[in-house]
Amino acid sequence: xxxxxxxxxxxxxxxxxxxxxxxxxxxxxxxxxxxxxxxxxxxxxxxxxxxxxxxxxxxxxxxxxxxxxxxxxxxxxxxxxxxxxxxxxxxxxxxxxxxxxxxxxxxxxxxxxxxxxxxxxxxxxxxxxxxxxxxxxxxxxxxxxxxxxxxxxxxxxxxxxxxxxxxxxxxxx
Amino acid sequence: xxxxxxxxxxxxxxxxxxxxxxxxxxxxxxxxxxxxxxxxxxxxxxxxxxxxxxxxxxxxxxxxxxxxxxxxxxxxxxxxxxxxxxxxxxxxxxxxxxxxxxxxxxxxxxxxxxxxxxxxxxxxxxxxxxxxxxxxxxxxxxxxxxxxxxxxxxxxxxxxxxxxxxxxxxxxxxxxxxxxxxxxxxxxxxxxxxxxxxxxxx
Numbered sequence: 001x002x003x004x005x006x007x008x009x010x011x012x013x014x015x016x017x018x019x020x021x022x023x024x025x026x027x028x029x030x031x032x033x034x035x036x037x038x039x040x041x042x043x044x045x046x047x048x049x050x051x052x053x054x055x056x057x058x059x060x061x062x063x064x065x066x067x068x069x070x071x072x073x074x075x076x077x078x079x080x081x082x083x084x085x086x087x088x089x090x091x092x093x094x095x096x097x098x099x100x101x102x103x104x105x106x107x108x109x110x111x112x113x114x115x116x117x118x119x120x121x122x123x124x125x126x127x128x129x130x131x132x133x134x135x136x137x138x139x140x141x142x143x144x145x146x147x148x149x150x151x152x153x154x155x156x157x158x159x160x161x162x163x164x165x166x167x168x169x170x171x172x173x
Numbered sequence: 174x175x176x177x178x179x180x181x182x183x184x185x186x187x188x189x190x191x192x193x194x195x196x197x198x199x200x201x202x203x204x205x206x207x208x209x210x211x212x213x214x215x216x217x218x219x220x221x222x223x224x225x226x227x228x229x230x231x232x233x234x235x236x237x238x239x240x241x242x243x244x245x246x247x248x249x250x251x252x253x254x255x256x257x258x259x260x261x262x263x264x265x266x267x268x269x270x271x272x273x274x275x276x277x278x279x280x281x282x283x284x285x286x287x288x289x290x291x292x293x294x295x296x297x298x299x300x301x302x303x304x305x306x307x308x309x310x311x312x313x314x315x316x317x318x319x320x321x322x323x324x325x326x327x328x329x330x331x332x333x334x335x336x337x338x339x340x341x342x343x344x345x346x347x348x349x350x351x352x353x354x355x356x357x358x359x360x361x362x363x364x365x366x367x368x369x370x371x372x373x374x375x
Binding site for chain 2: 001002003004005006007008009010011012015017018019022037038039040041042043044045046052053054057085086087088089090
């Protein structure tokens, strides 16, 4: 009996649920109507550096300026997602959230600010930590940048970004 | 005055001197004895207090143990009721998934249940009396709204029969137009279906 109860208490009782995570995230997103979620890859793990698998999606309308991707991002490794992977106690919930942000055409500064604000708002939620993994426009000097302006100005643009969110389970939880 | 220091006077005072010396010795003996007795009482008292404290600690420990056993018994009963100690009943899971699919109006649902294996626990933890077994279940579903998918996953992991902790999930928006009655979200989730088996005693 003791072993069964001990296993339940240590491994199952406090195991995180994606719904709790999604509800907390939704509450923050309510205050950011310009942000549209396209993908959420969530994982319960004991490794705070784990990378949930995600394939980048294309925005419906490409922004006039975009950074060219360096290389295809690595998906989650087979060792941690394979059928024989060890079962974690779910100490961390890690999510990569892909979304688009709507802003006036060419207002990349505004888009970057919106995303930074969103990450800061998520980090204010108890136990959450968010960082911008891919910003709406990668302006680092190591990346190639491409601009393309047509005759028509659609007035608004949608830029893609990715956030990494880590939620650490509290000991008393 | 002179008379006191004569031979006769000293002889007359000798019993008194002796009595005085005896009284002083007796007094010193009484003081030493009292001190020894006081110290002994203090030592005894400290020893008794320590024994009482130890007995109280043992009593508290026994009470905690009793409460923990009560709590463990309650948890154990729940685990038994939820089938943690039973063999997998795959037909039950097939029916449950089908029932939840209909309840949460999923457009499409595919699932794979891998062969059961001994579950490797974090840190290589093992238990003396039970083996932890699990079957990895992979679900792929499509729904009109992400709420339906999340409700389905939540209902599955909270079902009163079995334990199905979901450890990874990918939710993606599909390309279908927002105003169409086509699935707008698809999900790819994996979970472990966990059961325990009592170890056979050699």
